[in-house]
Amino acid sequence: MKIDLLQMVENGGCSAKIPPRQLEEILKYLPLPVDPNILVDIDTHDDAGVYKVNDDLALVLTTDFFPPVCSDPYEFGQIAAANSISDVYAMGGTPVVALNILMFPASRLPIEAYAEILKGGSDMASEAGLRIIGGHTIDDFPPKYGLAVVGYVHPGKIITNSGARSGDSLILTKPIGTGTILAGQRLNMAIKKDIDEALRLMKLLNKSGAEVMKRYDIKGATDITGFGLAGHMLKMARASRVSVRINMKKVPLIGNAYKLIDEGCIPGAAFRNLEYAETDTLFAPDLDYNLKMLAYDAQTSGGLLISAPHDLEKKIIAELKAAGLEESSVIGHVTEPAGKLVHLDN
Numbered sequence: 053m054k055i056d057l058l059q060m061v062e063n064g065g066c067s068a069k070i071p072p073r074q075l076e077e078i079l080k081y082l083p084l085p086v087d088p089n090i091l092v093d094i095d096t097h098d099d100a101g102v103y104k105v106n107d108d109l110a111l112v113l114t115t116d117f118f119p120p121v122c123s124d125p126y127e128f129g130q131i132a133a134a135n136s137i138s139d140v141y142a143m144g145g146t147p148v149v150a151l152n153i154l155m156f157p158a159s160r161l162p163i164e165a166y167a168e169i170l171k172g173g174s175d176m177a178s179e180a181g182l183r184i185i186g187g188h189t190i191d192d193f194p195p196k197y198g199l200a201v202v203g204y205v206h207p208g209k210i211i212t213n214s215g216a217r218s219g220d221s222l223i224l225t226k227p228i229g230t231g232t233i234l235a236g237q238r239l240n241m242a243i244k245k246d247i248d249e250a251l252r253l254m255k256l257l258n259k260s261g262a263e264v265m266k267r268y269d270i271k272g273a274t275d276i277t278g279f280g281l282a283g284h285m286l287k288m289a290r291a292s293r294v295s296v297r298i299n300m301k302k303v304p305l306i307g308n309a310y311k312l313i314d315e316g317c318i319p320g321a322a323f324r325n326l327e328y329a330e331t332d333t334l335f336a337p338d339l340d341y342n343l344k345m346l347a348y349d350a351q352t353s354g355g356l357l358i359s360a361p362h363d364l365e366k367k368i369i370a371e372l373k374a375a376g377l378e379e380s381s382v383i384g385h386v387t388e389p390a391g392k393l394v395h396l397d398n
């Protein structure tokens with residue numbers, strides 16, 4: 053029997069996140085714990101929490117899980133794991149150990165699918181040099197999978213949302229458009245070549261990009277996931293108390309993502325992300341509408357967004373490309389606070 057996980061979900065991958073505005077409302081009710089060893093908490097909307105153990109070691113802690121983004125259970129496991137591990141890389145950390153988190157409808161799917169999801173996750177963890185040492189499963193529909201990951205980082209070498217500085221160049225390591233391509237797949241509008249490329253990119257670990265960041269002592273970065281490029285950029289600008297300018301024409305796109313948006317294939321998550329970011333964003337009057345919607349397209353296991361000193365930009369891009377991230381590009385820059393937090397240009 054051929055299993056097609058995509059038949060089971062409306063919103064797969066990071067598109068299934070709680071809308072950012074609602075999430076912020078909910079987080080207001082959570083008291084922030086006070087402890088001098090907490091180096092990064094939810095205050096800066098960072099990718100992971102960081103807890104200092106001693107002067108040489110801090111733990112990076114993160115979890116992500118979501119419903120299927122693709123049909124094949126093994127590939128779903130790979131993508132979910134790559135996405136979960138990514139938050140450790142975005143913080144400058146090295147992933148060390150992890151726990152599986154799996155929700156699986158045992159009465160509605162053959163048990164082989166269960167094994168395949170976990171096998172995909174386990175193989176991706178091995179690629180990252182990460183050991184999965186436990187986990188937890190409950191019966192639930194539709195299936196959801198991800199990891200809770202623990203990484204190591206030196207307390208003085210943490211890379212955060214709040215580390216972007218005026219004058220920095222903004223570098224993106226993977227093209228965007230996974231949300232649009234997946235929506236196109238669902239509507240039978242996307243071509244196989246683009247779907248395959250989206251799958252390849254979602255399975256691509258942010259490990260090599262993170263290694264380049266560490267060589268250059270980068271202070272500010274995040275990974276692009278459910279809130280879309282411009283949504284994550286907004287969180288970074290706010291945390292760093294700067295403004296950011298994005299040139300949407302410089303942002304690399306997956307295959308026919310632009311054409312799909314033009315044909316009306318715009319995922320709901322893009323509208324929710326736009327609604328959240330709108331009041332803090334200045335849109336260029338001549339901004340192309342399709343590019344605007346792509347800026348808010350929810351990415352699953354997207355690339356790193358790196359805030360790098362301007363004079364290092366060429367070297368970093370060259371190293372990223374040499375590391376296999378061929379579409380790495382400078383897509384904008386950081387400025388002093390300039391009215392709105394995010395400026396979206398053509």
Ligand code: CO
Pocket residue numbers: 098099138139142274275276277
């Ligand atoms: Co993240």
Ligand code: CO
Pocket residue numbers: 099114115116139
């Ligand atoms: Co995350």
Ligand code: CO
Pocket residue numbers: 187188189
């Ligand atoms: Co348990």
